[in-house]
Amino acid sequence: MxxxxxxxxxxxxxxxxxxxxxxxxxxxxxxxxxxxxxxxxxxxxxxxxxxxxxxxxxxxxxxxxxxxxxxxxxxxxxxxxxxxxxxxxxxxxxxxxxxxxxxxxxxxxxxxxxxxxxxxxxxxxxxxxxxxxxxxxxxxxxxxxxxxxxxxxxxxxxxxxxxxxxxxxxxxxxxxxxxxxxxxxxxxxxxxxxxxxxxxxxxxDENAEPIGWRRIVLWLALSAVPSGLMLSTTTHLTTDIVAMPLLWVIPLGLYLLSFVFAFNERSALGYTLARVAPVVVLLAGGMAMVSQNAASLSIGLATVLMLFVLATALHRRLYFERPSPRRLTLFYLAMSAGGALGGVFTALVAPLLFDWVWEHPVLVLAAAALLPDRPLVAWMDRLGLTGRQKRIMVATLLAAAAGIAMLVNRWVMLQDDTLVLLGMLAAAACGVLVLGHRRAMVAVLFVLMLGRGGYQTLETSVEGSRDRSYFGVYTVRDLPEEGRRSLISGTTLHGLQFTEPDKRREPTTYYGRDSGVGAALSQLPAIAGPGARVGVVGLGVGTVACYRKPGQRWDFFEIDRTVLSYSRDETFTFVSDCAPDADIHLGDARIVLDRFRERMRPEDRFDALVIDAFSSDAIPLHLVTDEAFDIYRRTLADDGLLLIHISNRFIDLSPMMAAVAQRHGMIGVLRSHQDPPFADGISPSLWVVMARDPKPLAALLSARPDLAWHRLPPPAQEVWTDDFASILPFIQWQNVLGRGP
Missing domain, CATH: 1.20.1250.20 (MFS general substrate transporter like domains)
Structure with a gap:
């Protein structure tokens, strides 16, 4: 013992x-x-x-x-x-x-x-x-x-x-x-x-049971699909559902927990999950191609539940396919190789092959194909159907599922959530009835995916209006009837430009003229003179470029070549229209800016430095630490303005900004542009403006007395550093849980 x-x-x-x-x-x-x-x-x-x-x-x-x-x-x-x-x-x-x-x-x-x-x-x-x-x-x-x-x-x-x-x-x-x-x-x-x-x-290994290549391939598949599905679930959630803090922990944790119940022959929960897995994959897997207007906590919960159920079912099948202890290390070697293959496909190969997270529905379909092939209830046998009659019944149910899926697609377009739910349940019922016929069940799942958002996702890919890089999935949407073009990154509006010639230089979204950055950059000539130098971390669609005035020198720092290409090929023309001679530096902002700082002369330091590198609601922690702000401060003129965009649905960064300002001997104000009505194309935003010298900050506030400026809140107890940082104290759990205002 x-x-x-x-x-x-x-x-x-x-x-x-x-x-x-x-x-x-x-x-x-x-x-x-x-x-x-x-x-x-x-x-x-x-x-x-x-x-x-x-x-x-x-x-x-x-x-x-x-x-x-x-x-x-x-x-x-x-x-x-x-x-x-x-x-x-x-x-x-x-x-x-x-x-x-x-x-x-x-x-x-x-x-x-x-x-x-x-x-x-x-x-x-x-x-x-x-x-x-x-x-x-x-x-x-x-x-x-x-x-x-x-x-x-x-x-x-x-x-x-x-x-x-x-x-x-x-x-x-x-x-x-x-x-x-x-x-x-x-x-x-x-x-x-x-x-x-x-x-x-x-x-x-002598006299051990023979292990054929078919069995090894099965071990590899049963290991690779859950491993890849764990990563694709994380990508799908953060790309198209909701980018919550620490979200990556949930799929990985459930993946690990699945082994606990799967590798226990007497686990009642493991047995139950394996039995209901086909039903769960039909219901939740039907949403695996959703990509538009999908910011829903319920879809996110269904997605992670499906991962747990499928991983448990597949790992349980893997457990029952285990060899004797004589072949134990070979078994685990094959498991590890399968896990690595699933990870390589999802993390490295898929971003190069696909313009969207297509690996997710592919892996969901693969998981469905690997589930044990048996009906929940052998209803066809109880009805005494013959082989030919069974085939006719299966074909009829397939046709019914396809017809229902077409109706679901129409109801999705009409945004009738009640009919969509009823239609998905009806199509899933067809899939449950064909259990025991593996190919038919997978086919029902596929048509259900197409009906529940898949047609729209496919259409966007066929149109070629979507791009994918290691940094995200970007969709360019043209709305000619509204005279605007937008860039969507996952569930977040990344930028918007009016297409009418007389309006296309107008700043939009988080950078409107009444936002913190809009007010500061508009008044920069009066504050710093006509030859001001401006640095911008995070290019986006280049909206802030249209605050550039003649005589100013601008530098952009952007990490993603795909984002940069939208300005270079003039998909969005803010940069080409307003700052064609701006220098654009490619690479991680902190690393490139630090190298840039080493070459700067005192007179080259920025009069305004804009930090706007956040992607959706993700926090690039290394850009908001004490060491990062030390780099920013050293690139900033003594009387320069530091502007930080901290809009976020789930994390309140204002106490940390107050702590960083205090650490570096700066004073700061907060511009919260949250309350409607907003001008056309303007989004809510939260900007912090900092300065070491109170004079430029006072000049900004006096120049725009019509705007509400607020003091920073009490500072956080500790400043984030490269050595010590945690977002947990700053998470707004009421918003994470969907209880926010």
Whole structure:
């Protein structure tokens, strides 16, 4: 009994450390690499590759006698531990742009590679060692404990470690956990010191059951689809549903929890979820192609529920396809390879192939095809239908589902939510009735996807008005009857321009003339003189360019080539009309601006610096830390204005702005343009204006006495730094939960 508890503790500790170290290393690298999604994709790719390597190593040494396995693994753990405490590797940045795709994974691998590799191997090895005792029984249930530890580690970082410890202390805390893990592994090996020789032989690959390639392919598919679906669910939610803070934790956490219920043969919940999975995928999966006007918490909840149910059902099928303990390490090696394949497809391949998150409906359909093929109730057999009669009935139900889906599409266009819901239920009922006929059920799911928003999503792709990069999905929408063109990024209006010649230079959305940035840039000639220099972090569609006055020098800093292309090809003409000679610098704003600062002469410093790099409701944390504001302050003239756009549905950044201003000896005011009526094309906005010298700020306020300016709220207790930051205290939970005004 004690040995059983020891093996559980060892596996829990190792998995906990694995999922604790991933966000820790990403936070370490954030200031140097920037907040580009490509960086996170590279990080995930490295983690999955290291996990695969760790499982391959476990599979390789599992052929040896248990005593020799223990000695080798303990040596590997100790050698890897010599790289602790965790610190970012000293790797020089690439000499030329374009090599980051190779440099970023190498940096992560050098930083965390040795210990991640060593820890990742302990889960399959511990199960192998556990089974060395003939009385221990089936070891696969320990994998459920492993994923419970992973889930705990995933939640522990944003909820406990990050809000309470600086990065240096986090690294030392993780190192202490690693030492504990070595002790637990040694103790687990010691409990098996007296294992009979025949148990080693029983676990060897000699005379083990044959494993054909078809079975390995099935293992790969049952692992790859849930892994890819977890990532695609996160992308779909943040792109087209709602960009909530910490949202990435939910799909990953549910994915890990699915193993807990799937790898437990006696789990009533696991059995129930596997049985109802086809019904859930028909109901929730029917919304997998929704892309327009989809900012709905209910759709988001249905999407994550579907992920959990499908992952549990597929992982449960994977569990029942498991081999004997003799082939345990091969099984986990195939699982790891499948997980890596799903991640590579979703995180790296799909953004290059698709203009939208098409990987999500593709993976939902693949998941439906892999579900156990059996009816909920064998109603056709009870009715005594023959083979031909069954085929006719299935064809009839398919035709009915297709007809209902066409009606659902019409009701979607009419925005009749009640009829849409009833239609989806009717089509899903057709799908439930054809369960046991796999292809027919998948076909019903597909037509339901098309009816519930899929036609519109396909139409946008066919028109070629949508683009995708590693930074987001952008849709250009022309409304000629309203005389305007807009750029939509996920669920957020990214920019808008009037197409009529006499109005196309008029600032719109968050940059109207009564907004904080509009008021400041309009008065800049009077405040800083006719030759003012302006820097703008975040190009968007270039709206603020039309505040440029003759004689001013402007610089834009933009991370996404796709966004830049909309101005260069004159899809939006703000820049070409108003600031054609502006310099545009491509790259992460903090990194590029810091290099730009090093080359600046005192007279070249900005008279106004606009920080507007937020995407939807996501917070680029590295752009609002103390170190980032130190860069901004050093690029700003002594009497310059710093303007920060902090509009956000879920996070109140104003206390942090007050704290940063206080830290850097600046004073600030808040311009909240929230109350209607708004002018045509104007959106609510929240801007903070800061200055070290009170004179330009006083000049701005006196020049626009018609506007309501507010003092900043009491400052946050601590300023965010590269070493210590957490958004949890600033989340407006009433808005996250849909209870806001």
């Amino acid at each position: 004690r040995a059983r508890a020891l093996f559980v503790a060892t596996i829990l500790t190792g998995s906990f450390l694995l999922f604790l170290v991933q966000p820790l290393v990403a936070r370490l690298a954030l200031p140097q690499l920037g907040g580009a999604p490509a960086v996170w994709n590279s990080a995930m790719l490295v983690y999955q590759a290291l996990l695969l390597a760790g499982y391959a190593y476990a599979h390789a040494i599992a052929r040896l006698a248990l005593k020799r396995q223990a000695i080798i693994h303990l040596i590997v753990l100790v050698i890897a531990g010599l790289t602790l405490p965790i610190g970012l590797a000293d790797l020089a940045p690439p000499a030329s742009q374009g090599l980051e795709a190779l440099w970023v994974p190498l940096l992560f691998a050098l930083t965390i590679g040795p210990v991640f590799f060593a820890v990742s191997a302990q889960a399959p090895l511990m199960q192998r060692w556990y089974a060395a005792n003939p009385e221990a029984g089936d070891p696969y249930w320990l994998y459920a404990a492993s994923n419970l530890g992973s889930f705990a580690g995933l939640l522990a970082y944003p909820l406990f470690l990050e809000p309470n410890l600086p990065l240096g202390s986090q690294s030392w805390a993780w190192s202490a956990g690693y030492v504990l893990l070595i002790a637990l592994v040694a103790a687990a090996a010691w409990t098996r010191r007296g294992a009979p020789v025949e148990s080693d032989a029983a676990l060897s």
